[in-house]
Amino acid sequence: MLVLARKVGESVIIGDSIEITIVDLRGDVVRLGIKAPVDVPVYRKEIYEQIVRENLASSDVDLSLEELGNIIPTPPDKKK
Amino acid sequence: MKVQTKRFGEISISNQDVIEFPQGIPGFSGKKRFVLLKEGDGPFYWLQSLDDPSLAFVVTNPLFFAPDYRIKLHRDQLKDIDLTDLANGEVWVFVSIRREPFRVTINLQAPILVNRVTGLAKQVLLPPEEYPLQYEILRAEKEEVAS
Numbered sequence: 544m545l546v547l548a549r550k551v552g553e554s555v556i557i558g559d560s561i562e563i564t565i566v567d568l569r570g571d572v573v574r575l576g577i578k579a580p581v582d583v584p585v586y587r588k589e590i591y592e593q594i595v596r597e598n599l600a601s602s603d604v605d606l607s608l609e610e611l612g613n614i615i616p617t618p619p620d621k622k623k
Numbered sequence: 624m625k626v627q628t629k630r631f632g633e634i635s636i637s638n639q640d641v642i643e644f645p646q647g648i649p650g651f652s653g654k655k656r657f658v659l660l661k662e663g664d665g666p667f668y669w670l671q672s673l674d675d676p677s678l679a680f681v682v683t684n685p686l687f688f689a690p691d692y693r694i695k696l697h698r699d700q701l702k703d704i705d706l707t708d709l710a711n712g713e714v715w716v717f718v719s720i721r722r723e724p725f726r727v728t729i730n731l732q733a734p735i736l737v738n739r740v741t742g743l744a745k746q747v748l749l750p751p752e753e754y755p756l757q758y759e760i761l762r763a764e765k766e767e768v769a770s
Contacts, residue, residue: 582703584748594649597717600720601719601730604681613665615760616665618687
């Protein structure tokens with residue numbers, strides 16, 4: 544891993560279009576400002592990992608949707 | 624267009640039905656093209672990958688189970704799927720099943736937003752304090768143990 548020392552107000556540039564600025568330091572909390580193109584999503588890592596875990600669980604369903612729909616039918620007031 | 628799927632074999636879909644995730648889906652970044660498939664009369668759909676026959680997610684309409692569900696997004700978050708007219712937007716959520724105990728949850732924190740006109744889609748991330756990652760829609764009752 545590349546490790547760079549930066550002061551508050553300084554930045555690093557990744558590629559041509561991603562800029563990360565050290566905005567503020569308070570105790571053990573660093574606040575980062577991130578400029579990235581709209582097609583580069585930025586996530587807090589632990590939240591990203593949770594989303595991946597849920598997505599994986601959603602891709603690993605061994606029931607048919609007919610079976611699942613029998614267990615959990617469409618709510619009666621939502622049927623078209 | 625003919626597409627191979629693990630569950631349904633070869634299926635025929637029209638180009639208009641293709642849903643494209645330009646950024647991919649977290650955890651599945653190489654898989655960008657999908658189609659929604661109905662199976663049975665229930666509230667659930669398959670979000671079937673067109674790039675990987677064995678990849679399909681279960682999704683549903685969140686309003687079936689959380690009628691008050693509303694998402695707030697910044698205009699910038701809609702830009703990459705060209706969604707300027709919200710009337711063209713459609714919201715889906717991933718469904719997860721867990722065993723022991725049998726539990727079915729929907730992910731209200733990271734819904735899928737689809738532009739029905741262009742077919743572009745993305746999974747958006749809402750602030751964690753707004754909606755849960757695992758919103759329970761079914762939990763099996765614990766079996767009574769005879770004493």
